[in-house]
Amino acid sequence: MTDTITILKCNYHKCRATKTFIQKEDGVIEKVKFSAGKEFTHEERDISSISDIEMLLRELQHEPQKLVIRGKPKEGIKEVGVRVCNGPLARFVSVPRKWVMLDVDDFDFAAGLNINNDTAQIIAQMKSLLPEIFRKSKGVYKLSSSQNVGGHRDDPITNSLRCHFWFMTDVPIRDDQWKSLLKGQRAKIDLSLFNPVQAHYTANPIFIGMDDPISERIGQC
Numbered sequence: 001m002t003d004t005i006t007i008l009k010c011n012y013h014k015c016r017a018t019k020t021f022i023q024k025e026d027g028v029i030e031k032v033k034f035s036a037g038k039e040f041t042h043e044e045r046d047i048s049s050i051s052d053i054e055m056l057l058r059e060l061q062h063e064p065q066k067l068v069i070r071g072k073p074k075e076g077i078k079e080v081g082v083r084v085c086n087g088p089l090a091r092f093v094s095v096p097r098k099w100v101m102l103d104v105d106d107f108d109f110a111a112g113l114n115i116n117n118d119t120a121q122i123i124a125q126m127k128s129l130l131p132e133i134f135r136k137s138k139g140v141y142k143l144s145s146s147q148n149v150g151g152h153r154d155d156p157i158t159n160s161l162r163c164h165f166w167f168m169t170d171v172p173i174r175d176d177q178w179k180s181l182l183k184g185q186r187a188k189i190d191l192s193l194f195n196p197v198q199a200h201y202t203a204n205p206i207f208i209g210m211d212d213p214i215s216e217r218i219g220q221c
Contacts, residue, residue: 002048003098003172005056006072008040008199010065011080017067017201019145023209027153031146034201036065039080042073042091050220053099053166054140057218060202061142067203070097070175071196085196094196096172101200102130102182103190105144107161115148115161116215123221126161129187139167141221145205148213157213164200165221 010017015037022030047053060066071085071092085092107129109122123141127134144162175194182189192198204217 002046003168004044004072005047005053005099006069006092007043007045007060008067008069008083009042009063010037011039011041012037013065016064016203016206017199018064018203018205020206020208021149021210023153023207029149029151029153029210031149034199036067036199038082040083041080044073047099047168050138050140050166050168053168054218054220057140057142057166057202061204061218064203064206068101068200069197070194070200071095083197083199092196094175096174096177098170098172099166099168100173100178101193102134102165102167102187103144103193104130104165104187105162105190106188107163109159109161111159113159114157115143116213119216119219120221122161123163123219126163126187127165127221129185130165131181131185131187133169133181134165134167137167139165139221141165141219142202143214143217145201147217149205153210 015035017036020032072095074091074093077091081091084090107126109125113122142164147162148157178194179191
């Protein structure tokens with residue numbers, strides 16, 4: 001059974017749906033938050049497998065003006081509009097989805113491991129803490145924008161994982177069902193994603209005056 005993913009694109013060319021990190025001459029790293037704006041165009045993509053999701057993520061990582069939401073565009077809406085699912089301006093509706101993204105922060109992996117060299121082992125440790133429905137399922141991970149980025153170039157790298165996990169399920173599942181299932185789990189999962197218009201950020205961060213500290217942000221798990 002095929003599902004769809006809704007992709008939004010910032011309508012103003014200066015907006016960015018990703019973080020920017022700027023390293024100054026003194027080594028201080030300034031973080032510029034997401035600035036996606038209020039208006040977006042939209043498109044839908046068909047997906048039928050976790051491989052489709054991986055291909056899409058590898059495409060979207062290079063698109064700093066694009067992001068994903070769980071909601072589905074309402075019939076007949078204009079090409080450009082706000083990211084709203086309630087009230088007279090509502091453009092998107094909540095629908096059951098066969099795909100899901102889990103945003104996991106602050107998982108402390110074993111000391112001595114390095115996210116660039118020991119990625120598979122670290123991701124496996126984190127995956128083992130996810131709900132049982134995911135532990136034996138094939139998925140895709142994408143390391144978060146802030147992974148391995150401190151406030152100064154000389155800051156030590158912590159052993160804390162910040163990651164997005166993507167999976168597909170056999171049947172479509174509603175947002176409220178996911179909230180009930182994931183509440184109180186051992187893994188620290190952000191439940192705000194289960195709002196039809198909550199942004200799922202997919203673009204790689206932008207680095208100015210420094211290199212990306214992560215060699216590869218996307219992989220299978």
